[in-house]
Amino acid sequence: MHRARLPGTVAGVLAAHAAALWALHGAWSARSPSPPAPTVVQATLLPASSAVAPAPPAPSVEAPAPPQAQRPRPLAAAKRPPSAPAPAPSAMPAPNAPPPSVVPAASPPGPADPAPATAAAPTPSSVASVPSAGTASTAPATDGSTAPAAAAPPARIDLPSASAAYLSNPPPPYPPLSRRLGEQGKVVVRVRIEADGTASAAEVRTSSGFERLDQAALQTVLRWKYVPGKRNGVPEAMWYLIPIQFVLE
Numbered sequence: 078m079h080r081a082r083l084p085g086t087v088a089g090v091l092a093a094h095a096a097a098l099w100a101l102h103g104a105w106s107a108r109s110p111s112p113p114a115p116t117v118v119q120a121t122l123l124p125a126s127s128a129v130a131p132a133p134p135a136p137s138v139e140a141p142a143p144p145q146a147q148r149p150r151p152l153a154a155a156k157r158p159p160s161a162p163a164p165a166p167s168a169m170p171a172p173n174a175p176p177p178s179v180v181p182a183a184s185p186p187g188p189a190d191p192a193p194a195t196a197a198a199p200t201p202s203s204v205a206s207v208p209s210a211g212t213a214s215t216a217p218a219t220d221g222s223t224a225p226a227a228a229a230p231p232a233r234i235d236l237p238s239a240s241a242a243y244l245s246n247p248p249p250p251y252p253p254l255s256r257r258l259g260e261q262g263k264v265v266v267r268v269r270i271e272a273d274g275t276a277s278a279a280e281v282r283t284s285s286g287f288e289r290l291d292q293a294a295l296q297t298v299l300r301w302k303y304v305p306g307k308r309n310g311v312p313e314a315m316w317y318l319i320p321i322q323f324v325l326e
Contacts, residue, residue: 232308232309233308233309233310234306234307234308235306235307235308236306236315236317237270237303237304237305237306237315237317238303238304239298239301239302239303239304239317239319241304244301244302244303244304245302246301246302247297248297249293249294249296249297249321249323250293250297251293251323251325252289252290252293254289255287255289255290255323256325259325260285260287260289260290260323261285261290261323261324261325262285262286262287262290262323263283263285263320263321263322263323264281264283264284264285264290264291264294264320264321264323265281265282265283265318265319265320265321266279266280266281266282266294266295266298266318266319266320266321267279267280267281267282267316267317267318268280268298268299268316268317268318268319269314269315269316269317270303270305270306270314270315270316270317271305271314272305272312272313272314273305273312274302274303274304274305275302275303276298276299276300276301276303277314279295279298279299280295281294281295282318285323290323293323294321294323297321298319298321303317
């Protein structure tokens with residue numbers, strides 16, 4: 078019984094497959110558009126005479142000629158000044174007229190007396206002196222309200238001293254050999270006295286003629302104490318001359 082149904086089943090399956098294929102083919106042919114019909118274009122060739130005429134050539138422009146330099150006009154000749162008129166002839170006196178009297182011409186004034194000679198210039202003053210009045214008067218004042226600066230007063234200087242009683246400076250010792258040999262004389266020593274009253278340097282300005290006496294004077298003044306020199310009341314270092322006399326008694 079099963080074998081009798083198998084051919085009919087196969088035939089039905091095949092028919093179903095064939096129907097499905099046919100349906101798919103119809104759907105595909107319906108979707109694909111038909112190719113468009115070709116369009117025919119007709120073209121006609123024109124003759125050569127009917128071609129577009131070429132454009133006319135552009136007109137050539139001539140370069141402008143360079144301007145010609147104008148010649149300067151000749152200047153009018155300078156007018157000559159009119160000549161002076163000739164002097165009119167003087168009238169001649171009548172023959173019977175009396176001769177004119179002659180008036181003597183006034184003598185020219187004599188030359189003026191020569192000016193007195195300039196006074197001799199005064200001799201120039203020394204550099205330290207005050208300028209002369211002539212120099213001060215010729216210098217122009219810069220400002221009328223500004224008075225000339227007054228000259229500074231001279232500085233007051235007090236020289237050093239070694240003779241003050243409170244200094245207690247001993248006299249220079251007399252060298253024994255010079256005493257035996259009878260050497261004596263005067264020595265002038267130049268000593269530098271500092272602002273604190275001490276001697277920093279000394280030298281023989283005038284010798285006594287004996288080396289021993291000179292050295293004794295130098296060593297003495299270097300050990301002394303001094304009243305320092307002052308300028309306007311302020312102590313200042315100064316050089317000072319000290320005479321020392323060596324005399325045998």
